[in-house]
Amino acid sequence: MSSKTYDAIIIGAGIVGSACAAECAREGLSVAIVEAGIVGGGATAAGMGHLVVMDDSEAQFALTRYSQQLWDEIGDELPREVEYDACGTIWIAADDEEMAEARRKEKFYADRGVKTEMLDAHSLAEAEPNLRPGLVGGLRVPGDSVIYPPCAAQYFVDQTLAKGASLFLGVAVKAITAGGVLLRDGTSISAGVIVNAAGSSSPMLTHGLDVKKRKGHLVITDRYPNFIRHQLVELGYLKSAHTLTAESVAFNIQPRKTGQLLIGSSRQFGVEDSQVDTPVLTRMLDRAVEYLPGLGKLSSLRTWTGFRAATPDKLPLIGPHMEHERLYLATGHEGLGITTSLATAKLLVAQIMKRETAIPIMPYLPARMAQEPVHA
Numbered sequence: 001m002s003s004k005t006y007d008a009i010i011i012g013a014g015i016v017g018s019a020c021a022a023e024c025a026r027e028g029l030s031v032a033i034v035e036a037g038i039v040g041g042g043a044t045a046a047g048m049g050h051l052v053v054m055d056d057s058e059a060q061f062a063l064t065r066y067s068q069q070l071w072d073e074i075g076d077e078l079p080r081e082v083e084y085d086a087c088g089t090i091w092i093a094a095d096d097e098e099m100a101e102a103r104r105k106e107k108f109y110a111d112r113g114v115k116t117e118m119l120d121a122h123s124l125a126e127a128e129p130n131l132r133p134g135l136v137g138g139l140r141v142p143g144d145s146v147i148y149p150p151c152a153a154q155y156f157v158d159q160t161l162a163k164g165a166s167l168f169l170g171v172a173v174k175a176i177t178a179g180g181v182l183l184r185d186g187t188s189i190s191a192g193v194i195v196n197a198a199g200s201s202s203p204m205l206t207h208g209l210d211v212k213k214r215k216g217h218l219v220i221t222d223r224y225p226n227f228i229r230h231q232l233v234e235l236g237y238l239k240s241a242h243t244l245t246a247e248s249v250a251f252n253i254q255p256r257k258t259g260q261l262l263i264g265s266s267r268q269f270g271v272e273d274s275q276v277d278t279p280v281l282t283r284m285l286d287r288a289v290e291y292l293p294g295l296g297k298l299s300s301l302r303t304w305t306g307f308r309a310a311t312p313d314k315l316p317l318i319g320p321h322m323e324h325e326r327l328y329l330a331t332g333h334e335g336l337g338i339t340t341s342l343a344t345a346k347l348l349v350a351q352i353m354k355r356e357t358a359i360p361i362m363p364y365l366p367a368r369m370a371q372e373p374v375h376a
């Protein structure tokens with residue numbers, strides 16, 4: 001069976017694929033989205049939705065900052081269910097070493113035009129009275145925000161469909177072919193451009209991609225409005241998030257507009273099953289209670305896991321595949337894909353349209369992984 005031809009087929013309707021689809025449609029391209037499950041049901045449903053500027057590398061900063069500016073631009077137009085909340089982040093320093101890290105971060109951001117505010121122990125306690133006493137201080141980043149990611153993905157899909165796109169829902173792509181995709185139900189779809197935005201499943205469709213699953217746990221509580229006011233992250237988080245092998249947990253908690261608290265986070269490599277891992281979960285919650293002792297008395301509603309799509313250099317793959325001339329990649333966003341989805345879409349579509357990108361594209365090009373041959 002074969003069907004019509006599109007300018008672009010987007011594989012995957014997570015936040016990345018749906019943002020790419022909306023951007024393609026905005027450019028006037030005819031678009032087909034193919035999603036094996038439901039819109040935003042993959043890592044996008046499992047993630048925290050913290051839109052955060054990060055400084056692990058200049059390239060990571062450039063991508064997160066650019067994307068955050070794009071989120072700010074559309075903040076007012078997002079539907080209510082996206083729960084966009086400009087609550088800001090506080091990076092918490094538990095000791096002098098972490099306070100030195102807060103100061104380094106402050107300078108890095110100040111040098112690049114990001115507003116921050118250093119907090120001493122007193123102002124930290126004032127900002128977040130439920131934190132335990134004895135913390136040294138922190139860094140407030142008021143420009144960070146949070147959203148509810150699956151609804152944002154749905155919003156981008158709706159925008160794409162409003163421009164006449166087709167959505168193939170509940171049917172998986174079996175293979176990427178020379179001129180399009182073959183679906184599991186036998187349908188062939190042709191397109192000028194195919195975008196692999198299948199998240200942690202992207203290597204199953206494009207063999208040889210160095211994208212690995214990195215498991216994470218989250219817990220959501222009942223409603224406790226104003227228990228915390230900012231996304232709170234321990235500065236020790238940076239140590240745990242950046243190790244590529246170890247299993248790690250860190251204090252990372254988010255206030256939702258519903259009054260609920262979303263508690264993270266854990267990172268595990270080499271684990272394929274999606275079961276909740278009780279010892280990891282216990283460590284994660286113990287860590288959270290260490291920072292917010294009152295948390296121990298609150299009730300949780302649900303715990304789940306999800307898989308981040310991790311690359312070796314912690315940057316996503318955005319751009320043309322090295323060998324398949326119609327194939328583009330938009331994958332490997334690890335723990336920042338909600339934040340960086342909008343920048344990914346802009347950078348991807350600029351390349352498809354053969355235009356200059358708004359920020360230098362080199363660090364994100366799949367070609368950087370080309371030491372060994374990669375086959376579609």
Ligand SMILES: Cc1cc2nc3c(=O)[nH]c(=O)nc-3n(C[C@H](O)[C@H](O)[C@H](O)COP(=O)(O)OP(=O)(O)OC[C@H]3O[C@@H](n4cnc5c(N)ncnc54)[C@H](O)[C@@H]3O)c2cc1C
Pocket residue numbers: 011012013014015016017018034035036037038039040041042043044045046047048049050051052171172173174197198199200201202205215216217218264265305306307308309330331332333334335336337338339340
């Ligand atoms: C615990 C946790 C916390 C996180 N917290 C944050 C955070 O606070 N901030 C942030 O920015 N990021 C966060 N992330 C990362 C973020 O969730 C991901 O980077 C992002 O959701 C990736 O989006 P995606 O569209 O690439 O992938 P996904 O959301 O996984 O979407 C891929 C889609 O492709 C579909 N698919 C797969 N194979 C096929 C196929 N063969 N055919 C058709 N469709 C297919 C899947 O069904 C899926 O819907 C977190 C992740 C986790 C796990």
